[in-house]
Amino acid sequence: MKALFTIINNMDRRYIFLAMVIAVILPLIKPLALPVKITPNTQSSFDVIDSLAPGSKILLSFDYDPASSPELQPMAKAVMTHCFRKDVKMIAVALWPQGPMMAKKAFESLSSDPEFSGKKYGVDFVNLGVQPSYVAVVKGMGDSIAGVFPTDFFGNKTTDFEIMKGVKNYRDLAAIFSLTTGSAGIGTYVTIANAQYKTIVTGGCTAISSLEYYPYLQSKQLIGLVEGLKGASEYERLVKKPALATAGMDVQAVVHMMLIFFILLANVSQMIVGKQK
Amino acid sequence: MDKMALFNGFLIIFFIVLFVLLIVMGQTLRTSLFLRRKLPLAFCFIMGVTMIFQFFIPPENSLYKEIEDLSTKWIQIISSFALVIGLISLVTMNFNKISRKYEDWQYSIVLLLGFFITIFYGLRDGFEGKEFDFIFNYMYVPMQSTMFSILAFFVASAAFRAFRARSREATLLLTAAVIVMLGRVELGSVIWSYIPVVSRYFDVSELAQWINTVFTTAGQRAILLGASLGYIAASFKILLGIERSYFGSEE
Amino acid sequence: MPLFMLGLNFKPVFETGGAVSVEGIGIWIAALLTLGIYSFLYKDNFVYKFSEYLFVGISAGYTLVLTFHKYLKPSLIEPLQEYSRDFYHIITSSSFPVVNPWMLDWQTQLIANKFGTQFQFIFWFTFKIFIFYLFPAILGLMMISRVIPSAAWLSRFPLATIVGYGSGIVIVTTLHASVLEQVKASFVSFAPLLHMKGIDWGIIAQSANDFILVFGLCCAIIYFYFSAEHKGVILGPASNFGIWVLMITFGASFGYTVMARISLLIGRFQFLLGDWMQLVK
Incomplete structure (x- = not known):
C-alpha cells in the first residue's frame, strides 16, 4: 500500500498532462449535455x-x-x-x-x-x-x-x-x-x-x-x-x-472532477506515506 | 496629391532634424542638474496637479474641456512613441545576435522574418488586408492562445503537488478551492446531490456563491482598500518628487 | 481509440474544384503551430523554440503596424496634414473648402475681420499646432533618445509627463471609486431587522451575511495593519479570523484560476478537434 502511494507521490508530471488531455478530448467527442443553471x-x-x-x-x-x-x-x-x-x-x-x-x-x-x-x-x-x-x-x-x-x-x-x-x-x-x-x-x-x-x-x-x-x-x-x-x-x-461555451462547460466539468480527484489523491497519499515515515 | 507627398517628405525630414538636434542638445547639456532633475520633476508635478485640479471643474466648463483634450492628446502621442523604443531594441538585439552568432541565433532569423513580413503586409494594406488577416488569424491567434493554455497543465500539476492540507489555514484554502470548483460546474451539483442531509438544504453552487459574495468580497475589499491607499500614497510621492525611480538607474 | 482514429477527416487543403483553400492552409498551419507549442510539455525542443520566436516577431510586427496606422497616423500625422492644408488654403485665399472645424471657425472670423491681422492669425495657428502636436511629438522623440545612452536622460521629460498624468488621475479616481465608495458600501444597514414583522428568514440571512462581510473585512484589515503587534484580546483573534477570511479568498481565487486556465485549454482543443480534425461539429 505504502509503495503504491510512494509511486503516486513521485509520479512524473507528464502522466498528469496526459490525463488532462484525455479528460479534455473525451467529453468534446461525446458531450454530456449537462444543464446550464443561470447565476x-x-x-x-x-x-x-x-x-x-x-x-x-x-x-x-x-x-x-x-x-x-x-x-x-x-x-x-x-x-x-x-x-x-x-x-x-x-x-x-x-x-x-x-x-x-x-x-x-x-x-x-x-x-x-x-x-x-x-x-x-x-x-x-x-x-x-x-x-x-x-x-x-x-x-x-x-x-x-x-x-x-x-x-x-x-x-x-x-x-x-x-x-x-x-x-x-x-x-x-x-x-x-x-x-x-x-x-x-x-x-x-x-x-x-x-x-x-x-x-x-x-x-x-x-x-x-x-x-x-x-x-x-x-x-x-x-x-x-x-x-x-x-x-x-x-x-x-x-x-x-x-455555441462553443456551452460545449466547453461539459469539458470543464469533467476536468474539474479529475483535478479534485487528483487533489484528494495527493492528500491521501501524503497522509499515508507521511504517517508511516 | 503631389503637394501632399512633398509635405509628408518635409514632415519626415523635419522630425529627423528635430531628433538629431535633440540628441545633440542632450549630449551637450547632460551635466546640468537643473535640466536633468529639477525640470522633469516640475513637469511631473504640474501635470499631476493639473489633472487633480481638473476633477474640481464642472465638465461643462470650457477650461475642463481644454485640459481634457490637451492632456489626452499629449499622452496618446507620447505613449505611441514609447512603443517604438521596445521595437527598436528588439530588432537591434536580434540583429546583433545573428551577426555575432550567439546561441540560438538561427531562431532570431525566424523572429525577424515574422516581424518584417507582418509589417510589410500591415503597413501596405492596414487592418483590412487579406494577408495581414491570415497572419493574425492563423498564426498569431493560435500561437498566443496555445502558449497561455499550456498553463492549464502546470496548474494541474501544481494542484497535485503543492495543494496539501498541512495546516489549518491550508485546509481552509483547499476546502474553499474545492467547493468553488465543484460549485461552478453542473456536474458538481449532480455529485453533491448524493451527499445526504446537507444536499436537501442547499446546493453546492449556492454554497460557492455564498462564499464568494460574503467571504471573498470581504477579503478582496480588504486587499482593494490596502492596495488603493498604497497606490495613492505612491502617487503622492511621485508628484512631490520623493519617488523618482522612473528616472532610471543613475539616480 | 482506434475507431475514431480511422474516421479521421482532416480539414482539406484543396477545395472540391482543386483550387487551394486559404482557410484550409491556414487551419493546417495553425494546427501544426499549436501542436508544436504543445510539444514543449514533453520537453523543450526546436519546434517549440521556432514557434516562440515566430510569435514574438509577429507580435512585434503587429505592434508596429498598430502604432503607425492607429496611433501616430490619426493622432499626429493626419491632423498635421489637415491643419497645414487648411492653413495653406486660408493664407492663399484659395477656393478649396477648409475641412477642420477649428480652422473653419478661424477662417470665418478672419473674413469678418474679427480675428485681427493676418500676423495674429499665423501666430495663433503656430501656437496651437505647437501646443497640441509638436510639443508632445518632441517629448515623444525625447523618449526615443533612450536608445542613445549619452542622451538617455532626455527621456525623463516624457516619462515625468506620463507618470505625473497617471498619478494625478489615480489620486482622485482611486480615492473616490476604490476607497470612499467601498467604505460607504461597507456601512450596511441592519434596520430591516428591527422593522421585521414576525420571523422573516430572508432578512435574517441577509443581515447575517452583511454582518459576516463587514466583520470579515474589519478583521482582514486588522491583519494588514502592521503598526501594532497582533496580540491581546482584540487584535490577536481578529487578525486570526482575518487570516481565515483571506485564506478562503485565496482558495476561491485558486479555484477560479484553475477554471480560467482549463477554459483556455478547452478553446485550443475545440479548434484542434473541431476546425482541424472535424471530429466535433
Missing part, C-alpha cells in the same frame, strides 16, 4: 442589456487578446447577438492592442449569420479600434469619444458614421459593457466612467480576474458580471443560442 451575476448583466430601449447605444469594450479568447469570444458573440436582437447599437472600442481584431472577428462571424444579415457596419456596430494609454482613453471618452478615436479601426473618420450621430461622450450612452482580462477594463471603467460620469457599467471577464470585481458588485458600482466560460455559457443559454 445571479450573469442574470443581472443580461438584464442591463435587456432593459435597454431599441435604438439605444452602448459602449462595448474589447479589453482582451487572443490568449483569453476561448472565454471571452463566445461571451462577446452572445452579448452582440442579444444587442442585435434588441436593436441596441454597439460602439466597439478596445483598451488592449489586439482587442479590435477580436471585435472584427466577432462582427464578421455574426454578420455572416442569416439572422443578422440586415445589420450594417457603421449603423448597428462600429469598431473604433484602440488607442494607447488606457487611463487616458477612458478618461478622454468622458469629454469626447470621437476626440479619442478620430478614426475607426480601418481609418475612416469616426464622425461620419451614422451610429455616432448624437453621441459625444458617456452621457449619450445607455451603458458600458466591458469584456475584460487583466488590469485594463472593468476596473478602469468603474473607477473613471462610473465614478465621475455615473454611467452604468457592466461586463464580463475571465474567471481568473472575476473575484477582483466582487467588491464593486456589492457596492453596485458594477451591475452584473459574466464570469468566465461558465458565465459565457449562461449568456448563450439566455439568448437561446448555445
Whole structure:
C-alpha cells in the first residue's frame, strides 16, 4: 500500500498532462449535455442589456487578446447577438492592442449569420479600434469619444458614421459593457466612467480576474458580471443560442472532477506515506 | 496629391532634424542638474496637479474641456512613441545576435522574418488586408492562445503537488478551492446531490456563491482598500518628487 | 481509440474544384503551430523554440503596424496634414473648402475681420499646432533618445509627463471609486431587522451575511495593519479570523484560476478537434 502511494507521490508530471488531455478530448467527442443553471451575476448583466430601449447605444469594450479568447469570444458573440436582437447599437472600442481584431472577428462571424444579415457596419456596430494609454482613453471618452478615436479601426473618420450621430461622450450612452482580462477594463471603467460620469457599467471577464470585481458588485458600482466560460455559457443559454461555451462547460466539468480527484489523491497519499515515515 | 507627398517628405525630414538636434542638445547639456532633475520633476508635478485640479471643474466648463483634450492628446502621442523604443531594441538585439552568432541565433532569423513580413503586409494594406488577416488569424491567434493554455497543465500539476492540507489555514484554502470548483460546474451539483442531509438544504453552487459574495468580497475589499491607499500614497510621492525611480538607474 | 482514429477527416487543403483553400492552409498551419507549442510539455525542443520566436516577431510586427496606422497616423500625422492644408488654403485665399472645424471657425472670423491681422492669425495657428502636436511629438522623440545612452536622460521629460498624468488621475479616481465608495458600501444597514414583522428568514440571512462581510473585512484589515503587534484580546483573534477570511479568498481565487486556465485549454482543443480534425461539429 505504502509503495503504491510512494509511486503516486513521485509520479512524473507528464502522466498528469496526459490525463488532462484525455479528460479534455473525451467529453468534446461525446458531450454530456449537462444543464446550464443561470447565476445571479450573469442574470443581472443580461438584464442591463435587456432593459435597454431599441435604438439605444452602448459602449462595448474589447479589453482582451487572443490568449483569453476561448472565454471571452463566445461571451462577446452572445452579448452582440442579444444587442442585435434588441436593436441596441454597439460602439466597439478596445483598451488592449489586439482587442479590435477580436471585435472584427466577432462582427464578421455574426454578420455572416442569416439572422443578422440586415445589420450594417457603421449603423448597428462600429469598431473604433484602440488607442494607447488606457487611463487616458477612458478618461478622454468622458469629454469626447470621437476626440479619442478620430478614426475607426480601418481609418475612416469616426464622425461620419451614422451610429455616432448624437453621441459625444458617456452621457449619450445607455451603458458600458466591458469584456475584460487583466488590469485594463472593468476596473478602469468603474473607477473613471462610473465614478465621475455615473454611467452604468457592466461586463464580463475571465474567471481568473472575476473575484477582483466582487467588491464593486456589492457596492453596485458594477451591475452584473459574466464570469468566465461558465458565465459565457449562461449568456448563450439566455439568448437561446448555445455555441462553443456551452460545449466547453461539459469539458470543464469533467476536468474539474479529475483535478479534485487528483487533489484528494495527493492528500491521501501524503497522509499515508507521511504517517508511516 | 503631389503637394501632399512633398509635405509628408518635409514632415519626415523635419522630425529627423528635430531628433538629431535633440540628441545633440542632450549630449551637450547632460551635466546640468537643473535640466536633468529639477525640470522633469516640475513637469511631473504640474501635470499631476493639473489633472487633480481638473476633477474640481464642472465638465461643462470650457477650461475642463481644454485640459481634457490637451492632456489626452499629449499622452496618446507620447505613449505611441514609447512603443517604438521596445521595437527598436528588439530588432537591434536580434540583429546583433545573428551577426555575432550567439546561441540560438538561427531562431532570431525566424523572429525577424515574422516581424518584417507582418509589417510589410500591415503597413501596405492596414487592418483590412487579406494577408495581414491570415497572419493574425492563423498564426498569431493560435500561437498566443496555445502558449497561455499550456498553463492549464502546470496548474494541474501544481494542484497535485503543492495543494496539501498541512495546516489549518491550508485546509481552509483547499476546502474553499474545492467547493468553488465543484460549485461552478453542473456536474458538481449532480455529485453533491448524493451527499445526504446537507444536499436537501442547499446546493453546492449556492454554497460557492455564498462564499464568494460574503467571504471573498470581504477579503478582496480588504486587499482593494490596502492596495488603493498604497497606490495613492505612491502617487503622492511621485508628484512631490520623493519617488523618482522612473528616472532610471543613475539616480 | 482506434475507431475514431480511422474516421479521421482532416480539414482539406484543396477545395472540391482543386483550387487551394486559404482557410484550409491556414487551419493546417495553425494546427501544426499549436501542436508544436504543445510539444514543449514533453520537453523543450526546436519546434517549440521556432514557434516562440515566430510569435514574438509577429507580435512585434503587429505592434508596429498598430502604432503607425492607429496611433501616430490619426493622432499626429493626419491632423498635421489637415491643419497645414487648411492653413495653406486660408493664407492663399484659395477656393478649396477648409475641412477642420477649428480652422473653419478661424477662417470665418478672419473674413469678418474679427480675428485681427493676418500676423495674429499665423501666430495663433503656430501656437496651437505647437501646443497640441509638436510639443508632445518632441517629448515623444525625447523618449526615443533612450536608445542613445549619452542622451538617455532626455527621456525623463516624457516619462515625468506620463507618470505625473497617471498619478494625478489615480489620486482622485482611486480615492473616490476604490476607497470612499467601498467604505460607504461597507456601512450596511441592519434596520430591516428591527422593522421585521414576525420571523422573516430572508432578512435574517441577509443581515447575517452583511454582518459576516463587514466583520470579515474589519478583521482582514486588522491583519494588514502592521503598526501594532497582533496580540491581546482584540487584535490577536481578529487578525486570526482575518487570516481565515483571506485564506478562503485565496482558495476561491485558486479555484477560479484553475477554471480560467482549463477554459483556455478547452478553446485550443475545440479548434484542434473541431476546425482541424472535424471530429466535433
